[in-house]
Amino acid sequence: MKITLNNFEAFLLDHLEGHLDAAQTTLLMSFLADHPELEVDLELSPVLSDAGITHHFVSPEKLKKADSAVAATSSFNAENYESSFAAFYEGDFNAERKAALYHFLNQNPQLKPEFEIYGKLRTEPDLSVVYPDKKSLKHHRVIPIYYTRWLAPGAVAAVIALFLLFNTNPANDSFSPIQSPLVAIADQPATSDSKQPITVAHQQSVQSQVVRKTGVLSRSEMNAQPVKRSHEVIALLKPLKVNKIEVAGNQPYKLDEGSRYYTSLYTDIRLRDQIRFQEEIDAQANQTIYGDAKAIADKNKFDLWALARLGVKGFNFLTNSDVDFVKARNEKGEVTDYAIGGDAIRIAHSSN
Amino acid sequence: MTVKEYNKCVDQHADAVYRFILKNLHDSERSRDVVQEAFTRMWEKAGDIDGSKAKSYLFTAAYHIMIDTIRKESRQTGMEEVHESRHFTTRHYSDLKRVLDEGLNRLPEIQRSVIMLRDYEGYSYDEIGEICGLNESQVKVYIYRGRIALKKYIGSMENVV
Numbered sequence: 001m002k003i004t005l006n007n008f009e010a011f012l013l014d015h016l017e018g019h020l021d022a023a024q025t026t027l028l029m030s031f032l033a034d035h036p037e038l039e040v041d042l043e044l045s046p047v048l049s050d051a052g053i054t055h056h057f058v059s060p061e062k063l064k065k066a067d068s069a070v071a072a073t074s075s076f077n078a079e080n081y082e083s084s085f086a087a088f089y090e091g092d093f094n095a096e097r098k099a100a101l102y103h104f105l106n107q108n109p110q111l112k113p114e115f116e117i118y119g120k121l122r123t124e125p126d127l128s129v130v131y132p133d134k135k136s137l138k139h140h141r142v143i144p145i146y147y148t149r150w151l152a153p154g155a156v157a158a159v160i161a162l163f164l165l166f167n168t169n170p171a172n173d174s175f176s177p178i179q180s181p182l183v184a185i186a187d188q189p190a191t192s193d194s195k196q197p198i199t200v201a202h203q204q205s206v207q208s209q210v211v212r213k214t215g216v217l218s219r220s221e222m223n224a225q226p227v228k229r230s231h232e233v234i235a236l237l238k239p240l241k242v243n244k245i246e247v248a249g250n251q252p253y254k255l256d257e258g259s260r261y262y263t264s265l266y267t268d269i270r271l272r273d274q275i276r277f278q279e280e281i282d283a284q285a286n287q288t289i290y291g292d293a294k295a296i297a298d299k300n301k302f303d304l305w306a307l308a309r310l311g312v313k314g315f316n317f318l319t320n321s322d323v324d325f326v327k328a329r330n331e332k333g334e335v336t337d338y339a340i341g342g343d344a345i346r347i348a349h350s351s352n
Numbered sequence: 353m354t355v356k357e358y359n360k361c362v363d364q365h366a367d368a369v370y371r372f373i374l375k376n377l378h379d380s381e382r383s384r385d386v387v388q389e390a391f392t393r394m395w396e397k398a399g400d401i402d403g404s405k406a407k408s409y410l411f412t413a414a415y416h417i418m419i420d421t422i423r424k425e426s427r428q429t430g431m432e433e434v435h436e437s438r439h440f441t442t443r444h445y446s447d448l449k450r451v452l453d454e455g456l457n458r459l460p461e462i463q464r465s466v467i468m469l470r471d472y473e474g475y476s477y478d479e480i481g482e483i484c485g486l487n488e489s490q491v492k493v494y495i496y497r498g499r500i501a502l503k504k505y506i507g508s509m510e511n512v513v
Contacts, residue, residue, distance in 0.1 A: 086499035090470075092492070114503070121502050123452050125472045131370040132384065137362045137391045139355055 003031040070111070076104040081111065085118040289314050305335070312340060357403040358395060365407050366391070369414045372468055376418055376461060386421060390414035411473070412483045415465065422461065448506075455505035463498035466491055 003011050011028045014020050020028065070078035075097070081104065087093060088101055105112055131137075292310050296303065305327065312325040328337040353361075369390060374383040390413040394401065401409050456464055465484060469475045475483070477491045484491070 082500045082503070083496040086496040087492075089499075090492075090495060117503055117506060118499060120448060121452065121499050121506075123456050123467060123471045123502075124449055125368070125371050125468075126453070127367075129367070129371050129374060131366040131387060132380075134362050134366050137366055137388065138359045139395055 003027055008032075071107045073100065073104045073107055075100045081108075082114075082118075085115050086121075088115075089119050089121070308340075353394075353398040353401045353403050353406060355398075357406065358398055361394070361403075361406045361410065362391065365410055368473065369410055372411065372465075372472065373414055373418050375456070375468060376464060377421065378457070382421060386414055386417045389417050393417075408479060408483065411469070415483050416485075419461075451506055452502060455502045458505065459498050459501055462486075463494050463501065466494045467498045467502075470495055 008028070008031055011020065011024070011031075015025060015028055070081065072078065076084050084101060084104075088098065093101065105115060289310065292306075292313070296306050296310065309325055312323055316323055323340060325340050326338065327335050330336045366387060370383060370387045373386045374380060377383050377386070390410055393413045394406065394410055397409075456467065459467070462484065466480050466486075469480045469483060477488045477495075480486070480491045481488050486494070
C-alpha cells in the first residue's frame with residue numbers, strides 16, 4: 001500500500017507499535033524524508049484523543065515556544081493573528097479593528113514581515129491561457145425554411161416589407177403625407193409551409209394620410225387595413241418618441257423604444273442605437289436604393305430575387321448592418337441554395 | 353438574453369471561465385468540455401437569463417459541472433493521488449507570481465476556487481457563495497484558510513529571491 005498524506009499517521013502508529021516490517025519502515029522513512037514540513041518527531045509517542053488521532057506528531061514544545069513568542073492583545077493572539085492578517089487584506093476590518101491590529105503589530109514587531117507577506121498573496125490569472133475555439137461556442141439563430149415555389153420569395157418579400165416599413169419618410173412631427181416608392185407586404189409568415197402564393201402589393205408614389213397614434217394599438221386596429229398599418233407603424237417608429245407599440249399581424253411585433261425587439265424574421269434591431277438618421281437614409285436611398293427599385297418597377301415584372309436583394313440592401317442602410325444575401329446556382333442556372341444572414345441571424349436553405 | 357448578448361458573453365467570459373476550470377482540473381481537454389457544457393446550459397436557458405446575470409450564471413454552471421467531474425473521477429481513481437499533491441515545502445523562487453500559482457495548485461479545491469473567484473474575477477463573498485453554494489461566512493473562512501496556506505507555502509519573503 002502506498003503511503004500518502006492521508007494515511008501516513010496510521011503507518012506511524014504501526015511503526016511506533018512495532019508492527020511495520022523492514023520494507024514498510026523503509027517506505028515510511030522515505031515518505032517522511034520527502035515531507036519535512038510535517039516535522040514528525042519519531043521520538044514522541046502519539047496522543048490519542050476521543051476523536052481519534054490528532055495533530056500529535058508536531059512537538060508540543062515547538063508549539064509552546066511559538067505561542068509564547070506572540071504577545072497577545074485584547075483582540076489578537078497567537079491563535080488568530082494569521083487569519084486576522086488575511087482578513088485585513090481582504091478589506092474586512094473597520095477602522096477600529098485596523099487600529100487594534102496595528103497595536104498588536106506594535107506589540108509584536110517580529111510579525112510585521114509576515115503581515116506584509118499577507119499583503120502580497122493576491123493570485124493573478126495567466127492571461128495567455130484562452131479558450132481555444134470561442135467560435136464553436138457561439139450560436140446563430142437558424143430558421144428552417146421549407147422550400148415551396150412561393151415561400152422563398154415570400155421570405156425575401158418580408159425582408160423588403162421590413163425595409164419599406166422603416167424607410168418611408170414622415171417629414172416631421174406634423175406627419176405630412178408620405179411618399180412610398182414601393183410597398184411589398186407578405187401576408188404569410190415566412191417560415192410556414194403554406195402553398196398559398198404570397199400577396200405582394202406594388203404601389204408607386206402612394207400617398208397616404210398618416211394618423212399619429214400613441215400608446216398601444218390594438219390587434220383589431222392593426223388588422224383592419226394591412227397596408228395602412230405599415231404607414232401607421234412608420235409614423236410611430238420614426239420619431240422614436242412612442243413608449244410602447246404593439247402591432248398584431250401574422251407574427252406580432254412588440255416594440256419598446258430603446259429596447260431590442262424581433263421582427264417576423266427574428267432580425268433584431270435596437271431602435272435607438274442602430275437605426276440611422278433619416279436624412280442619411282434618404283440621401284443614400286435616393287442615390288442607390290430608389291434607382292434600383294425604379295429599375296425593378298420599370299420592368300413591369302417582378303423578379304423577387306432582385307426585390308430580395310434590394311430589401312436586404314435597404315435593411316443594411318437603415319440599420320447599419322452587414323446582412324448579406326447570397327444565392328448559389330447549378331449548371332442550368334437554377335437557384336439551388338440561398339442564405340440571408342449577419343451577426344445575429346442566418347437563414348439558409350438548400351434545395352438539395 | 354438575446355443571441356447577440358449570448359455571443360457577447362462568449363467573447364467576454366469564455367477565457368475567464370476556461371482559466372478558472374483549467375486551474376482546477378489541470379486538463380485542457382476536460383476543461384474545454386466543462387466550459388462547453390456550461391455555455392450549452394446557458395444557451396438552453398437563455399430565454400430566462402437576464403443579460404446582466406450571465407457571467408454569474410456561467411461561473412455557477414461551470415463550477416458545478418466541474419465539481420461533478422471531479423467527484424466522478426475521484427470515485428474512479430481514489431483520493432490518494434489528490435491528497436498526495438497537497439504538501440508544502442520550503443522552496444526558493446525568483447518569481448512571487450509563480451510561487452503563488454504553484455501554491456494555489458496545492459490548495460484544496462474549494463479554497464482554490466474561492467480564492468480564484470475573489471482574485472481573478474473580483475467577486476464579493478456573497479457572489480462567491482452563490483456560485484459555490486456556500487454561505488458568506490464559509491466563503492470567508494475558506495479564503496482566510498487559503499491565504500494562510502499560501503503564506504505557509506511561500507514560507508518567508510527570503511525564499512522569494
